[in-house]
Amino acid sequence: MSNSIxxxxxxxPTNDFAPLERFYMQGADFRRLAAFEGRDGFSGMVLGYPRAPWHLALVREEGQIAPRAGSPEQLLVLYLPDPDEWRVAVDRMTAHGYEPVPAQNPYWEVAGKTFEDPDGYRLVFQNRAWDL
Structure with a gap:
């Protein structure tokens, strides 16, 4: 059995990379980890933080129209327990013109701020630790 995580x-999916690049890279401070063009009818980019065990891939399929998010509960949540780091993240989003939106689930309002990306998907900065 492997010990790897x-x-x-x-x-x-998306139809337009440019506004999402601005939202996730400038606003949320993600990095572009990889990109590809025309691979079996798909183009895309992989965003996240170097060495993090997760990443977000945004893809566009040739000849297809991607729908907007189907629910305000389609969330990515980043737990930022340090209040100063959390405030920097929230302030960076607002400095780039993104205002918080009301969360569908009131749980996220208690210690978080929710932002909606240009495709209607939501990113929550949660000012709590994730403890299992």
């Missing part, structure tokens, strides 16, 4: 990749 699996890497989680969340993949979601």
């Amino acid at each position: 699996p890497v989680l990749r969340v993949v979601r």
